[in-house]
Amino acid sequence: MTTQSRATLADVARLAGVSSKTVSRVFADAGNVSVDTRERVLGSAKRLRFRPNNLARNLRRGGVTNTVAFVIGDLTNPFYFTVAAGIERELALHGLTMVLASTDDSPDSEERVVDALLSQRVRALLLIPIAEDQSYLDGERQLGTPVVSVDRPARNLIADSVVLQNRLGMAEAVRSLTAIGHRKIGFISNPSGIYTQRERLAGYREALREVGVTHTGHWERLDDDPAVSAEQAVQSLLALPDPPTAIVAGNNRGSAGAVRVLRDQDPPVAFIGFDDFELADALGISVVAYDPIELGRTAARLALGHLAEPDAFTKQVEIPTRLIRRGSGEIPPPR
Amino acid sequence: MTTQSRATLADVARLAGVSSKTVSRVFADAGNVSVDTRERVLGSAKRLRFRPNNLARNLRRGGVTNTVAFVIGDLTNPFYFTVAAGIERELALHGLTMVLASTDDSPDSEERVVDALLSQRVRALLLIPIAEDQSYLDGERQLGTPVVSVDRPARNLIADSVVLQNRLGMAEAVRSLTAIGHRKIGFISNPSGIYTQRERLAGYREALREVGVTHTGHWERLDDDPAVSAEQAVQSLLALPDPPTAIVAGNNRGSAGAVRVLRDQDPPVAFIGFDDFELADALGISVVAYDPIELGRTAARLALGHLAEPDAFTKQVEIPTRLIRRGSGEIPPPR
DNA sequence: ACGGGAAATGTCAGCGTTGTCCGAGTTTGT
DNA sequence: ACAAACTCGGACAACGCTGACATTTCCCGT
Incomplete structure (x- = not known):
């Protein structure tokens, strides 16, 4: 009594005494079928x-489906999931479903994963580029599949993209620290190779240069080694002979580490994180915040737009960030 | 120069001067084709x-695909996403991809969403039941599609399921509070209708009954109204003429609210949350923890197992919970 | 009663792939 | 040297559905 075979249009037609086309009409068109x-x-x-x-x-x-693919690097990062939630919501409004695939942050698997999805004939492809080069997608793009790169621009590929205001957001954070007198400001982030981190680092340096601080290398902790945790990075900054009076974090993992270390630091060290997090308000942590749901929605909208108007020019969208002051970023330097 | 049509096997065959079957062999079988x-x-x-x-x-x-569907209630809840991450990982090991769909916690949309997925001929269906009744899935189950209900048991449907040790986990938390003398223990959670919350509530009552406390109604805050936040629930408990000396939370949202309110409470109120969260260690919050990734993996494994052995008996799996003592749950009652 | 037009239903082919079966060419065994 | 076995490649049909087009049925006015 296992797996009896599935009924088809023809089976239904036979039982109902009509042609299969009529059954098809009932289930799809809804046109021109008598109530009986x-x-x-x-x-x-x-x-x-x-x-x-x-x-x-x-x-x-x-050969067109109702499916849009979102290729994500690391599934356990809550940031990506929130983006996915935004994508799903926007797609649902248009009757599309999302398939989620992961490259496990491995550049090699990106093309393999993407290829598998394209074979499924997804309607559009949203991806967080991990590999060095997305030129392999050019053929597909020319075939009309919208490709949107999310959180980072694609390399060697003409594609719509949505990114955060990384540089500006970080610069704003650092400026708010320099405005209250900080000059020795540490920067923690890892890994350094990634676009978002490079941009944020650039914003950090830019804001410091504006107040005449040009040598920042010894305050930058950009560890590629995942074994070096954010906590250790913060500790190594504090252990400097001339330690920073403020620290900014380039990613959400940095914030948690910084919070752990800095809570019982005396004199207190100012801190601003990038990416808001639960309880940041209760803990009084200032952050550069943005709306990850909106990032996802925008990505989905770009794909949908491309679907509706295939010949439109490529669009680059930046999602705004804003500094939320909650106290930790407003601690003045010790005098 | 838009959307030139896509090449098919036949096109490739023509260009290569072979039959389409040969091309098919190259791409699928890999058998019996000369290197040339x-x-x-x-x-x-x-x-x-x-x-x-x-x-x-x-x-x-x-008509079989390589896709497994996971139907989720609320996409923005990090808990579900972590479960999804576990599912995706396990599926990836077997060459399957996950499609994610949301019912937006609306019971009415459940059947619609599920139906759409089943029409896509997904290989298996994992879902977090939201509706009152999943009997509509029975036909599909009989047709051989594995159905696994996640985090809550399905109703009126024979299906594999994975749930947490809700009752035991909560009972353990409450017992650890009664063991150090607490008798007046508040319980916050919302909404109350849901299986997990009912179970946890039962565990709470059970543990209190063991120490002779049978009247707990006035300490229970089970607000169905989402406008009543966890914070307000905690505050209303503290405002009682005879306020509780300890509070337990039935879900992850409760913890955040409780933390906010209880931080500056004097005398301190003991607290234990359900579901671990980032920074809980730094904040010294005791929680009943479990592995949501494992919950997902287990769900996926059940589906895969059913696929491999369609006639096996239905399985019910419980994911263990464990109490993590970090301080907030070890605060004794004031004397 | 009859023609005409719209509504209801049917026939047929084909979307792009692969399973089955078959044939031609090549190698192997005795 | 000849059958047997094996390799490589092809023709054809079918998976379940729908678009184009054909046909039947029904209703209405005159």
């Missing part, structure tokens, strides 16, 4: 537990 | 940007 027939068909379908096969339907209809 | 032909075919495929159409392949192969 319609009910008879629906009855038979129910009895046979019929469910239309979207595979066949989509194939027949020209 | 193989390379010629691959060359032509590349030139034409050919990519096999999985829609057609799956249809031909009998």
